[in-house]
Amino acid sequence: MQPTEDRYREILRKYWGFDDFRGIQREIIDSICSGRDTLGLMPTGGGKSLTFQVPALAMKGVCIVITPLIALMKDQVMHLRKHGIRAAAIYGSMMHNEIITTLENCIFGGIDLLYVSPERLSSELFQTKLKHMKVSFITVDEAHCISQWGYDFRPSYLKIADIRKLKPGVPVLALTATATPLVTDDIQEKLAFKEKNVFKMSFERKNLAYIVRRTADKQEEMIHILNSVSGSAIVYVRSRKRSKEISGLLNKCGISATFYNAGLEHVTRDSRQTEWQNDKVRVMVATNAFGMGIDKPDVRVVIHIDSPDSIEAYFQEAGRAGRDGNKAYAVLLYNNSDNGKLEKRINENFPEKDYIKKVYEHLAYYYQIGMGSGLGHKFEFNIDRFCYTFRHFPVQVDSSLKILAKAGYIEYEEDSDTKARVRF
Ligand code: ADP
Numbered sequence: 001m002q003p004t005e006d007r008y009r010e011i012l013r014k015y016w017g018f019d020d021f022r023g024i025q026r027e028i029i030d031s032i033c034s035g036r037d038t039l040g041l042m043p044t045g046g047g048k049s050l051t052f053q054v055p056a057l058a059m060k061g062v063c064i065v066i067t068p069l070i071a072l073m074k075d076q077v078m079h080l081r082k083h084g085i086r087a088a089a090i091y092g093s094m095m096h097n098e099i100i101t102t103l104e105n106c107i108f109g110g111i112d113l114l115y116v117s118p119e120r121l122s123s124e125l126f127q128t129k130l131k132h133m134k135v136s137f138i139t140v141d142e143a144h145c146i147s148q149w150g151y152d153f154r155p156s157y158l159k160i161a162d163i164r165k166l167k168p169g170v171p172v173l174a175l176t177a178t179a180t181p182l183v184t185d186d187i188q189e190k191l192a193f194k195e196k197n198v199f200k201m202s203f204e205r206k207n208l209a210y211i212v213r214r215t216a217d218k219q220e221e222m223i224h225i226l227n228s229v230s231g232s233a234i235v236y237v238r239s240r241k242r243s244k245e246i247s248g249l250l251n252k253c254g255i256s257a258t259f260y261n262a263g264l265e266h267v268t269r270d271s272r273q274t275e276w277q278n279d280k281v282r283v284m285v286a287t288n289a290f291g292m293g294i295d296k297p298d299v300r301v302v303i304h305i306d307s308p309d310s311i312e313a314y315f316q317e318a319g320r321a322g323r324d325g326n327k328a329y330a331v332l333l334y335n336n337s338d339n340g341k342l343e344k345r346i347n348e349n350f351p352e353k354d355y356i357k358k359v360y361e362h363l364a365y366y367y368q369i370g371m372g373s374g375l376g377h378k379f380e381f382n383i384d385r386f387c388y389t390f391r392h393f394p395v396q397v398d399s400s401l402k403i404l405a406k407a408g409y410i411e412y413e414e415d416s417d418t419k420a421r422v423r424f
Pocket residue numbers: 018019020021022025042043044045046047048049050295297323
């Protein structure tokens with residue numbers, strides 16, 4: 001029997017203390033609870049999490065939640081447990097025994113929500129245990145990661161369709177803030193939806209003012225803005241080096257700031273994010289590595305001192321301001337040299353086909369003659385040396401590697417500024 005209407009609201013009040021659903025939350029919940037594959041499109045901060053968390057409590061069985069980031073997973077599970085909800089996660093750094101115990105808890109009905117990474121889906125242990133599990137439905141968070149047309153493609157998301165085959169009849173709830181037609185069609189196709197079924201909410205953010213400001217001196221303008229708007233802020237920059245520089249500059253001007261980029265150790269990144277999250281530091285100066293899973297409600301301003309790669313990326317990054325619904329600002333600073341820079345970036349990000357092919361051939365050659373250190377099929381090489389031998393620019397090589405990875409020719413893992421790991 002379907003849980004009744006009021007049951008959902010009861011759950012919402014009991015566990016979260018919220019009065020009512022907002023936007024299209026209710027429609028999405030009704031759709032998934034009636035057993036239909038469902039795609040929910042809601043902007044960042046729109047409240048996607050509740051659309052699977054509430055039905056997970058209302059329905060019998062475990063809701064499997066696939067999310068791309070371990071940090072995000074841990075965060076949500078901790079949050080849910082605080083509310084007295086039986087949630088669990090499995091991730092790589094857990095002990096084997098712990099993983100088994102968690103999966104068995106799911107089989108014996110002790111868990112309502114199980115968070116897993118997409119990579120986990122292909123593990124034999126997981127698949128074996130899954131067979132014995134009563135699954136209410138499968139949630140695919142950040143579902144745009146399944147699409148090559150999206151800006152955050154993860155090949156491992158494609159494995160979700162295989163899992164569906166193991167659990168026929170179990171519906172899928174896909175959620176994302178990326179609403180381009182190409183991506184939404186692709187998500188439904190790649191997830192093997194029985195029929196198309198999309199719910200879309202307005203992406204307008206009424207409390208967020210978007211401002212584009214042309215200025216000869218971006219740094220001065222940035223400082224001016226940060227001195228005029230109080231509260232938590234993010235400044236997005238293009239390079240790791242610049243994140244450090246701008247953060248230094250702000251501190252010199254008496255504005256407390258820290259910086260974040262993919263070149264930093266995980267522990268450093270986590271501690272900086274926490275400091276900022278807890279208002280120990282006011283401004284986070286970051287590259288686009290500071291992204292998914294940031295849920296600070298009271299960010300008052302997001303400044304882009306450099307232009308991002310795409311409108312989609314801009315909307316996501318700017319959208320981190322004002323999640324609490326109070327007035328917030330998204331400011332894009334630009335000057336005359338930005339156009340040229342953007343054009344150059346397009347050329348770097350999308351090298352010619354022949355160029356990509358050459359990179360691949362060189363890579364295979366390196367691998368064959370044993371340059372770099374090979375561990376099994378995983379092969380680590382010094383990217384500077386590779387670029388030097390190859391007489392080309394690291395950015396283009398890097399783009400080529402990413403494109404090759406997207407197309408499934410290689411697996412590519414960026415390690416640090418100088419090293420990369422490739423698996424053929
Ligand atoms: P998304 O995943 O879409 O970016 P979240 O699920 O993280 O958004 O929700 C954003 C914020 O909105 C959270 O702080 C959440 O508690 C709040 N929220 C969601 N739904 C409701 C609701 N019905 N009533 C009040 N607050 C809500």
